[in-house]
Structures are given as C-alpha cells and as structure tokens.
Amino acid sequence: MHRDHNIRRIYTHCQAAAEAPLDNALYAYMLLIAGIPKLVFASLRGALRDSEVPFDELGENGMRAMRAEGFNGYKDLKLTSMPKPSVADGRVLVRMKAAGVTPLDHTILSGGHPRAKAPMVLGGEGAGVVEDPGNSDFPEGSRVMFAGPYGVTEDGTYSEWLAVRKEHLCLIPENIDDVSAAGLPVAYLTARMSLDLAGFQPGKTVLSPAIGGAVGNAVTQLARAQAAKHAISTTTNHAKAEQAHALGFEEVVDLSVEQLGDGVRRITQGYGTDIVIDAIGGEILGQALGTLAVGGSLTTLGYAAGRRATIDVTDLIWRRASLKSFSLFAQPAGAWKAAWSVILPLLQSGAVKPIVAKTYPLEQAANALRHLVEDRPFGRVVLTI
Numbered sequence: 001m002h003r004d005h006n007i008r009r010i011y012t013h014c015q016a017a018a019e020a021p022l023d024n025a026l027y028a029y030m031l032l033i034a035g036i037p038k039l040v041f042a043s044l045r046g047a048l049r050d051s052e053v054p055f056d057e058l059g060e061n062g063m064r065a066m067r068a069e070g071f072n073g074y075k076d077l078k079l080t081s082m083p084k085p086s087v088a089d090g091r092v093l094v095r096m097k098a099a100g101v102t103p104l105d106h107t108i109l110s111g112g113h114p115r116a117k118a119p120m121v122l123g124g125e126g127a128g129v130v131e132d133p134g135n136s137d138f139p140e141g142s143r144v145m146f147a148g149p150y151g152v153t154e155d156g157t158y159s160e161w162l163a164v165r166k167e168h169l170c171l172i173p174e175n176i177d178d179v180s181a182a183g184l185p186v187a188y189l190t191a192r193m194s195l196d197l198a199g200f201q202p203g204k205t206v207l208s209p210a211i212g213g214a215v216g217n218a219v220t221q222l223a224r225a226q227a228a229k230h231a232i233s234t235t236t237n238h239a240k241a242e243q244a245h246a247l248g249f250e251e252v253v254d255l256s257v258e259q260l261g262d263g264v265r266r267i268t269q270g271y272g273t274d275i276v277i278d279a280i281g282g283e284i285l286g287q288a289l290g291t292l293a294v295g296g297s298l299t300t301l302g303y304a305a306g307r308r309a310t311i312d313v314t315d316l317i318w319r320r321a322s323l324k325s326f327s328l329f330a331q332p333a334g335a336w337k338a339a340w341s342v343i344l345p346l347l348q349s350g351a352v353k354p355i356v357a358k359t360y361p362l363e364q365a366a367n368a369l370r371h372l373v374e375d376r377p378f379g380r381v382v383l384t385i
C-alpha cells in the first residue's frame with residue numbers, strides 16, 4: 001500500500017532520527033527523502049515511535065490500534081501496530097470506520113474493571129464495513145454497527161479492523177452516518193432494554209438523569225418517541241439546559257437553579273415518576289428514587305457521578321417501589337434482537353436522532369477519553385478511523 005511504502009522509506013533512512021528532537025534542517029531533509037507532506041510525516045513518525053512491531057514487518061497484514069499497555073491512566077494508551085485479525089467461525093471481518101468512546105473505556109483504562117487484562121485494545125462499540133462476511137448473512141460491503149464485550153475480554157474497536165461476532169452486528173439505516181452509528185449501540189440498546197424490563201408503556205412518566213449523557217439522552221428520546229406522558233431528564237449546567245431546550249428537550253430539570261424533586265413535581269403536577277433509568281449514580285440516585293410515584297421503579301446501570309449512593313429506604317417502603325440493576329451484556333440474544341426491532345424504525349423515521357458532540361482521530365483516543373470524562377460534553381464522543 002502507498003502508506004506502507006512511505007513508512008518503510010522513513011523507517012529505512014531515518015529510524016534513529018525518528019526518536020530524537022528534530023531541528024529545522026533535519027526535518028526538511030527527512031521530508032525530502034520521504035516525499036510526503038508535513039502532517040502525514042508527523043503522524044507516521046508517531047506511529048513508528050509508539051509501535052511495538054515496526055510497520056514494515058507487518059505490511060498489508062498489519063493494522064493500527066490504540067492499545068492500553070497497562071491500566072494506569074491515559075499515558076498507558078498507545079498507538080501500536082498489530083496483525084490484522086482473521087475471520088474465525090461465527091465472526092465477520094469489519095473494516096472499522098468509527099468507534100464510540102464510553103465511560104466504561106475510561107473505567108478499564110483506570111484499572112477499575114476486574115475482568116479486563118492488559119494489554120487490551122479498548123472500545124466496545126463501533127461502525128464499519130463488512131470486508132469478509134465469513135459464514136454470516138451480511139453481504140460484503142454492508143455498513144454495520146455493533147456493540148459487545150470488545151475492549152473488556154477481547155480486543156476492541158479502537159483499531160482499523162475487528163473480527164466481530166455475527167450476532168452482534170446490525171445494518172446501519174441509510175439516513176444514519178458512520179460516526180452517529182458508532183456511538184449509538186450501547187446507549188440505545190441499554191435504553192430500550194432497561195425501559196422494557198421496567199414495564200414501560202405509552203402514557204408512563206420516565207426520568208433519566210443527564211440529558212447530555214449517552215444513556216440519559218437515549219432513554220429520553222426513546223420514551224418520548226414511544227408516547228411517554230413525560231420524558232424528563234436533568235443537567236447540572238445552565239448552558240446545557242439551554243442547549244437541550246434548543247434541541248427540543250422541553251422537560252429538563254436544571255439542577256443549577258432547581259432541586260430534582262421540585263422539578264419533577266412541577267412537570268408532573270405532583271404525580272412523580274413511574275420509571276427512573278439512572279446511568280449516573282452518586283448523589284443523584286437517592287434524589288431520583290425520591291421522585292417515584294407509588295409502584296414505581298428505579299433501574300441503576302452506571303456510576304459516572306460515583307459508585308456510592310445514599311438512599312432513604314422509606315422512598316421504597318412507603319411507595320411500594322422497587323430498585324433493580326441492569327447490565328447490557330448479561331441480556332440474552334433475543335432481547336438484543338427485540339430492542340433493535342424497536343430502535344431501527346425510530347432511527348429511520350427520524351423520531352430519534354443520535355447526538356455527536358465531537359470526533360477525534362484514532363491516534364488521539366486518550367484526548368477523546370479525557371474530553372468525555374472531564375468536560376462532560378452534550379452528546380457522544382467518537383473516534384474516526
């Protein structure tokens with residue numbers, strides 16, 4: 001490939017210099033012998049420096065990936081070269097176009113997941129094009145999106161290719177671009193399945209905190225699109241509250257000016273909520289539990305705001321309410337299929353619209369994770385590949 005040829009030329013002539021600081025004269029010399037633009041050179045120099053295996057040894061059988069060499073934070077996430085995966089039975093080779101960045105990726109990189117072992121290519125969801133369908137029914141060239149245990153128990157989507165289990169794949173609707181598709185499987189599958197398990201029906205009142213977060217936004221959009229009486233969310237940031245309003249989210253409690261319980265009572269005229277889907281944890285969980293109507297339920301499935309929460313047990317006892325948990329990857333295959341059957345028509349009709357806040361190139365995965373966790377943007381963060 002043209003890219004590999006350029007890498008080999010740099011590697012042959014400038015291997016020693018690639019590790020050293022470059023003055024202007026040496027930089028010009030290296031550009032001259034490589035015959036490539038400045039920005040491309042900078043990218044390739046980084047690839048050579050960080051790769052465990054030189055690209056010239058892998059050739060067309062190699063690929064780039066962002067791999068966690070350890071679980072001690074952002075510094076352990078490195079651009080590396082790896083062998084391109086081969087198709088095994090039950091797998092489909094996907095040429096990755098984009099990968100969703102999730103809080104779970106940060107948990108793993110920080111050493112907070114007991115099942116993940118380094119080194120590990122991160123990323124649990126993404127979108128791409130079928131390159132080798134194996135024994136699946138997906139035609140070569142199909143645009144697909146997927147989520148799975150990738151980036152936890154096996155290498156994930158922060159890579160140029162991935163061998164994906166065929167049961168995890170879903171065709172991307174024509175009106176959804178690759179970047180949007182890459183960031184929607186985990187959030188929307190989680191939202192739909194957790195709503196279903198909570199007994200959602202049209203006319204129910206639903207609360208899912210954090211309108212700018214992946215799950216909070218997905219639950220709110222799905223509930224609203226399926227005729228919830230109220231689809232309520234929250235934000236702690238007044239600017240985000242205004243952004244939500246501009247995007248058509250009318251029932252968002254601005255926690256910078258109003259308590260959650262007060263906001264829910266205002267919106268529901270004192271009724272409360274039938275279903276709470278909480279992906280935040282921390283202090284908000286106890287507050288959300290306090291909004292439940294008689295017979296309501298709260299499902300907890302995330303801890304972006306903290307792993308510890310304090311509740312008033314009378315919110316459960318006196319309201320005959322229930323508290324339950326949810327894990328996407330513990331759900332049976334039939335539940336995934338049923339969820340997609342609801343989500344896809346809503347995507348195709350435009351009734352729900354995934355929101356992407358920012359994209360980063362693959363090699364800036366650490367910056368993407370930092371932006372997601374520290375800046376808490378409104379919408380998804382996605383890597384382009």
